[in-house]
Amino acid sequence: MKPILTFYFFILCFNILSAQQSPFDTTIYGRNDAAGHWLQTRGFKMYYETYGQGEPLLIIHGNGGSINNFLYQIPYFSKEYKVILADSRSQGKSVDNSDSLSYEMITDDLNALLDSLHLDSCYVIGWSDGGIEGLMLAIRHPDKVKKLAVTGANLTPDTSAVDPFVYNWAMNYNKQLAAMPTTDTVKTMRKLAHLLSYEPHISLEQLHTIKCPALIIGGDHDVLLPKHTMLIADNIEKSYLWIIPNSGHSTPIFKKDQFNAVVDDFFKTPYRKIEGFGRFE
Numbered sequence: 110m111k112p113i114l115t116f117y118f119f120i121l122c123f124n125i126l127s128a129q130q131s132p133f134d135t136t137i138y139g140r141n142d143a144a145g146h147w148l149q150t151r152g153f154k155m156y157y158e159t160y161g162q163g164e165p166l167l168i169i170h171g172n173g174g175s176i177n178n179f180l181y182q183i184p185y186f187s188k189e190y191k192v193i194l195a196d197s198r199s200q201g202k203s204v205d206n207s208d209s210l211s212y213e214m215i216t217d218d219l220n221a222l223l224d225s226l227h228l229d230s231c232y233v234i235g236w237s238d239g240g241i242e243g244l245m246l247a248i249r250h251p252d253k254v255k256k257l258a259v260t261g262a263n264l265t266p267d268t269s270a271v272d273p274f275v276y277n278w279a280m281n282y283n284k285q286l287a288a289m290p291t292t293d294t295v296k297t298m299r300k301l302a303h304l305l306s307y308e309p310h311i312s313l314e315q316l317h318t319i320k321c322p323a324l325i326i327g328g329d330h331d332v333l334l335p336k337h338t339m340l341i342a343d344n345i346e347k348s349y350l351w352i353i354p355n356s357g358h359s360t361p362i363f364k365k366d367q368f369n370a371v372v373d374d375f376f377k378t379p380y381r382k383i384e385g386f387g388r389f390e
Contacts, residue, residue, distance in 0.1 A: 171237025
């Protein structure tokens with residue numbers, strides 16, 4: 110089981126901590142008619158927005174989230190990149206009433222979006238489930254990913270990867286949803302809960318196929334255990350590891366300035382293999 114806090118739970122925590130109206134409720138991102146577009150693809154209608162000019166940068170949100178999760182990344186990166194963000198299948202404005210949902214489906218949806226924009230490669234940022242989909246994009250569609258930065262991703266849905274408290278919370282969340290009367294909203298919530306609780310299943314052998322440079326990020330008190338974040342980095346040939354101190358799962362929000370600057374530098378600086386006497390630098 111892979112229990113990552115849904116974005117709704119995160120917003121609740123954000124409001125409690127800040128004691129004010131959430132900026133996610135007031136931002137134009139995710140509801141910007143001037144930047145918004147629709148793509149009919151793979152059996153559903155995907156909503157996406159684009160900002161800025163330059164090298165293409167795909168940013169992928171987490172479970173239960175949407176485009177507006179990146180209100181601190183869009184203005185920063187759109188100064189120099191063409192930023193592309195989509196509401197993933199069954200999330201945000203991208204309604205999908207089918208019974209199934211998987212990381213593979215969402216990953217292939219994003220690949221179809223890039224094809225529709227005639228993009229053969231791009232930089233990629235993924236947070237939480239978006240980090241998983243970023244890894245899978247580099248595995249399933251390797252030519253599409255120039256460089257990959259993921260935060261709060263995991264390979265397996267169990268306590269080898271996930272903090273036990275969060276694991277137990279998600280198990281209980283699934284039970285609560287199962288007991289609710291079935292409506293379209295509850296059906297979607299169940300799909301998302303099942304996704305975050307019982308997937309992914311990415312093997313180390315699959316990670317070994319990733320050839321693009323990757324920056325693997327996690328908070329030192331993330332819902333994903335730092336040792337698991339290190340495992341991901343250790344099994345990607347051209348990877349850097351960044352464990353952010355005094356940080357939980359929401360690194361693009363609560364560590365936004367550090368996150369933006371470090372990821373931007375990673376994209377702009379050629380990857381270097383550090384070995385031999387270089388390790389003394």
